Amino acid sequence: MSTQKKFRLDGREIPFEDCETVMDAALKAGEYIPHLCHNPDFPPHGSCRICVVDINGRHQCSCTLPAAEGMDVDNSSEAITDKRRSLLQMLFVEGNHICPACEKSGGCQLQAVAYHAGMLSPHFTHFFPKRSIDASHPDIVFYFNRCILCGLCVRVSKDVDKKSVFSISGRGHRSRIIFNSPSGKAADTELAITDKAVSVCPTGAILPKHLGYETPVGERLYDCKPISVVGDVAQHLAVKKPSIDGTPDE
Amino acid sequence: MSEVKRFIDESLAKTGEQPDLLLQHLCSIQQRFSHIPEEALQLLSSRLQIPKVDIVSVVYFYAFLHTGAQGDFDIRFSDNITDRMLGNQGLLEGLCKKLGVQVGKPRADGRVAVNLTSCTGLCDQGPALLVNGIAVSRLDENRIHKIVGLVEAGIPVARWPKKFFAIKDNIQRRDKLLNDIITQGSAIEAFVVKGDEALLKSIDKSGLRGRGGAGFNTASKWRLCRDAPGQAHYVICNADEGEPGTFKDRILLNSYANVLFEGMTICAGIIGAEKGFLYLRGEYLYLREALENTLQERRDNHLLGKSILGQEGFNFDIDIHMGAGAYICGEESALIESLEGKRGIPRNRPPFPVTSGYKNQPSVVNNVETFVAAARIAVFGSDWFRSAGTDKSSGTKLLSISGDCERPGIYEYPYGVTIRQVLEDCGATDTQAVQVSGPAGMTLPPQEFYRKIAFEDVPTGGSFMIFNRQRDLLEMVQNFSAFFCHESCGFCTPCRIGGHLMDNLLEKVRVGHATSYDLQEIKNIGQLMQKTAHCGLGATAPNSVLDTLEKFPGTYSTRLLNRSYEPAFDLDAALEVSRHLTGRDDEAAHIRYER
Numbered sequence: 001m002s003t004q005k006k007f008r009l010d011g012r013e014i015p016f017e018d019c020e021t022v023m024d025a026a027l028k029a030g031e032y033i034p035h036l037c038h039n040p041d042f043p044p045h046g047s048c049r050i051c052v053v054d055i056n057g058r059h060q061c062s063c064t065l066p067a068a069e070g071m072d073v074d075n076s077s078e079a080i081t082d083k084r085r086s087l088l089q090m091l092f093v094e095g096n097h098i099c100p101a102c103e104k105s106g107g108c109q110l111q112a113v114a115y116h117a118g119m120l121s122p123h124f125t126h127f128f129p130k131r132s133i134d135a136s137h138p139d140i141v142f143y144f145n146r147c148i149l150c151g152l153c154v155r156v157s158k159d160v161d162k163k164s165v166f167s168i169s170g171r172g173h174r175s176r177i178i179f180n181s182p183s184g185k186a187a188d189t190e191l192a193i194t195d196k197a198v199s200v201c202p203t204g205a206i207l208p209k210h211l212g213y214e215t216p217v218g219e220r221l222y223d224c225k226p227i228s229v230v231g232d233v234a235q236h237l238a239v240k241k242p243s244i245d246g247t248p249d250e
Numbered sequence: 251m252s253e254v255k256r257f258i259d260e261s262l263a264k265t266g267e268q269p270d271l272l273l274q275h276l277c278s279i280q281q282r283f284s285h286i287p288e289e290a291l292q293l294l295s296s297r298l299q300i301p302k303v304d305i306v307s308v309v310y311f312y313a314f315l316h317t318g319a320q321g322d323f324d325i326r327f328s329d330n331i332t333d334r335m336l337g338n339q340g341l342l343e344g345l346c347k348k349l350g351v352q353v354g355k356p357r358a359d360g361r362v363a364v365n366l367t368s369c370t371g372l373c374d375q376g377p378a379l380l381v382n383g384i385a386v387s388r389l390d391e392n393r394i395h396k397i398v399g400l401v402e403a404g405i406p407v408a409r410w411p412k413k414f415f416a417i418k419d420n421i422q423r424r425d426k427l428l429n430d431i432i433t434q435g436s437a438i439e440a441f442v443v444k445g446d447e448a449l450l451k452s453i454d455k456s457g458l459r460g461r462g463g464a465g466f467n468t469a470s471k472w473r474l475c476r477d478a479p480g481q482a483h484y485v486i487c488n489a490d491e492g493e494p495g496t497f498k499d500r501i502l503l504n505s506y507a508n509v510l511f512e513g514m515t516i517c518a519g520i521i522g523a524e525k526g527f528l529y530l531r532g533e534y535l536y537l538r539e540a541l542e543n544t545l546q547e548r549r550d551n552h553l554l555g556k557s558i559l560g561q562e563g564f565n566f567d568i569d570i571h572m573g574a575g576a577y578i579c580g581e582e583s584a585l586i587e588s589l590e591g592k593r594g595i596p597r598n599r600p601p602f603p604v605t606s607g608y609k610n611q612p613s614v615v616n617n618v619e620t621f622v623a624a625a626r627i628a629v630f631g632s633d634w635f636r637s638a639g640t641d642k643s644s645g646t647k648l649l650s651i652s653g654d655c656e657r658p659g660i661y662e663y664p665y666g667v668t669i670r671q672v673l674e675d676c677g678a679t680d681t682q683a684v685q686v687s688g689p690a691g692m693t694l695p696p697q698e699f700y701r702k703i704a705f706e707d708v709p710t711g712g713s714f715m716i717f718n719r720q721r722d723l724l725e726m727v728q729n730f731s732a733f734f735c736h737e738s739c740g741f742c743t744p745c746r747i748g749g750h751l752m753d754n755l756l757e758k759v760r761v762g763h764a765t766s767y768d769l770q771e772i773k774n775i776g777q778l779m780q781k782t783a784h785c786g787l788g789a790t791a792p793n794s795v796l797d798t799l800e801k802f803p804g805t806y807s808t809r810l811l812n813r814s815y816e817p818a819f820d821l822d823a824a825l826e827v828s829r830h831l832t833g834r835d836d837e838a839a840h841i842r843y844e845r
Contacts, residue, residue, distance in 0.1 A: 044598065045598075046742075046784060047741050047742050047784065048743055049742050049743050049744055050743075064598040066600065083778060086775075086778050087743050087744060087782065090747035091747070093747070093751075094747045124751055125751065127750070149746070166303065167301070167303040168307060168740070169307040169310040170307075170310045170740065171738065172736065172740045172746060172749070173735065173746055173749075173750040174740070175740030178307065179303065180301050
């Protein structure tokens with residue numbers, strides 16, 4: 001005789017299997033926990049901290065936390081949302097995120113999660129870092145102003161594409177993405193437009209070239225429905241050829 | 251064949267070609283060439299089978315590794331608050347001026363570079379610096395003057411006056427741990443006689459808890475590790491004594507290394523490990539040779555190696571791995587990553603190292619002092635140990651005392667000693683505050699000097715920095731904040747960004763440009779970091795700011811502007827360019843602030 005193990009998320013009972021995280025079980029049950037560095041197709045990372053939840057006063061990241069019987073998880077109180085909002089605001093001031101001028105706007109997970117958390121302004125003092133654009137690759141362009149250091153491209157290039165095109169260099173607020181090439185440029189890496197790593201970026205930091213503004217603003221992924229309904233941008237990108245704004249390529 | 255290739259070939263032949271030795275090779279290359287040449291990156295990438303990009307990211311992670319040549323003399327000036335209190339900034343300025351060099355920029359002729367570095371563990375005999383990795387203590391103008399002469403004359407560091415490198419143990423108070431000398435091998439003999447289960451019970455009964463600060467029960471940790479399934483088990487000694495103000499492991503490594511290795515060996519016997527590591531912070535490079543000699547002596551005496559003390563199947567040996575200037579590697583899972591040759595990013599937990607540590611195998615990670623205490627308990631028994639300390643904190647604790655007192659140094663006390671007693675003993679007067687357990691610890695005002703050093707009251711890894719009433723505590727807080735910004739690994743959002751935001755806000759307070767709104771911002775950011783950071787570094791980084799805001803409000807309030815909000819930038823300062831361009835500097839060309 002087996003009994004289904006359960007925990008509570010905002011009062012609702014969520015069933016789970018052994019070895020599942022709170023995030024896994026919640027997503028499976030159709031409950032949305034905001035996240036950026038997490039992609040359910042890959043092992044959890046736990047760096048962005050956006051998926052923080054409150055369990056008996058302790059704050060933990062739901063993407064790395066193993067689910068346990070009887071847990072009482074707070075995923076949507078104002079206190080938790082407030083913390084997520086602050087973390088998002090930090091990500092916004094760390095880079096240079098000019099949404100109106102970004103082709104990813106409307107199909108950007110960072111922007112969509114910020115809307116979901118009710119973020120109305122960046123609040124903190126902007127770092128205004130001087131970051132470059134690498135447009136050396138024939139098919140892909142890198143806007144480092146929009147990188148939030150989630151590490152998804154690094155992990156996926158290493159573990160899925162088996163190429164190790166990227167790494168994170170430096171430490172602290174000097175951390176940055178670097179390329180595996182003698183020149184340090186994207187063009188001299190083994191990166192191809194068909195690589196999985198190209199389609200996992202939750203922001204507009206990695207974009208395909210030659211595809212600008214295919215979907216009009218107003219009809220993009222998150223323009224009509226919130227991310228809690230639509231889900232991650234990476235899920236909506238066609239495997240064969242990713243499009244900029246997150247709309248599936250027919 | 252190039253010199254770089256020859257050196258790397260030798261290094262690989264001597265140390266090995268396993269990818270987890272990457273950091274060790276990088277340390278040797280840095281030491282030999284004062285940087286990691288491009289050729290070395292390529293050679294290591296092909297020989298160790300690691301993508302070059304990952305090697306570059308490791309180089310940029312560790313503060314002691316550089317891609318640009320530092321020169322014949324690579325000088326790192328220790329910049330802990332205790333160095334500052336002893337006047338390191340004036341000395342640094344003098345050194346740079348005389349050498350004609352700027353901090354962080356190697357001199358064009360390739361002779362010398364001067365950089366700042368976090369606490370070097372010489373707070374009781376500072377100010378200090380490292381030259382080509384070797385510590386020079388007790389800096390004063392005379393010594394700086396001589397160093398300049400030696401550098402300009404190109405005299406190799408090996409031929410510098412011996413007294414420059416004399417580091418004293420400086421033990422001011424001894425108790426159980428430092429008093430009772432045990433003979434070499436006696437703890438291992440006790441282990442062989444008693445057997446692993448009986449010895450583990452004895453350590454359990456002694457109540458020994460981890461001396462690094464967190465205070466996990468040592469016997470429980472060893473038992474959990476022993477019982478965890480794995481292909482191999484590992485014993486790891488955390489000698490990455492990086493908490494600013496701490497230097498007690500320096501003494502243990504210098505004068506009690508045999509007892510330490512004894513402790514590691516009995517741990518190996520209990521958990522069934524054949525391999526151990528001493529992870530030694532890069533700042534303690536000067537201790538390495540003696541430690542290697544001690545290890546060899548122990549091998550010669552059958553206390554390490556195959557069939558220890560003639561016991562069939564009792565095999566254990568210890569490798570020394572160097573750190574390279576990364577405080578975060580004192581966090582046990584980051585330390586393990588570093589042992590594996592990677593960037594020191596703390597792992598997600600669970601799983602904990604006791605079940606999945608080095609190479610994902612069960613591993614015990616303990617502080618130097620913990621292993622020393624365990625060896626003592628093996629010989630003298632649990633009652634001996636329990637007779638000192640409190641109910642929940644048995645035994646004694648080594649305190650590294652520095653700052654404003656007459657007799658800085660190492661003080662060993664039974665747990666339960668009050669802050670006041672410690673201050674009296676070391677000759678501290680007119681004390682404004684004590685920072686216990688380093689920047690990550692607590693800031694205690696005089697009204698809390700009745701409190702006790704103990705896990706249940708004021709826990710500590712050993713750092714004890716004293717500030718008298720002449721000191722500006724904001725200087726301390728800013729030093730700590732800059733330290734945490736520099737040492738943040740950058741993995742998680744709150745520490746990477748929050749720490750930097752907080753550092754900027756503290757500077758806003760210092761220059762008299764902040765309002766009460768900014769203090770609330772500092773509190774909010776600090777609390778967010780405490781609650782949401784990935785590891786202990788980020789969670790404890792705001793402690794001294796939050797403590798001083800609460801307990802020393804005057805440090806902040808006297809500097810505030812009397813208005814509700816003030817932008818982050820200084821409007822008047824921003825007009826400086828315009829003033830310069832227009833050639834105006836009259837009153838109307840300024841925006842003045844009312845206090």
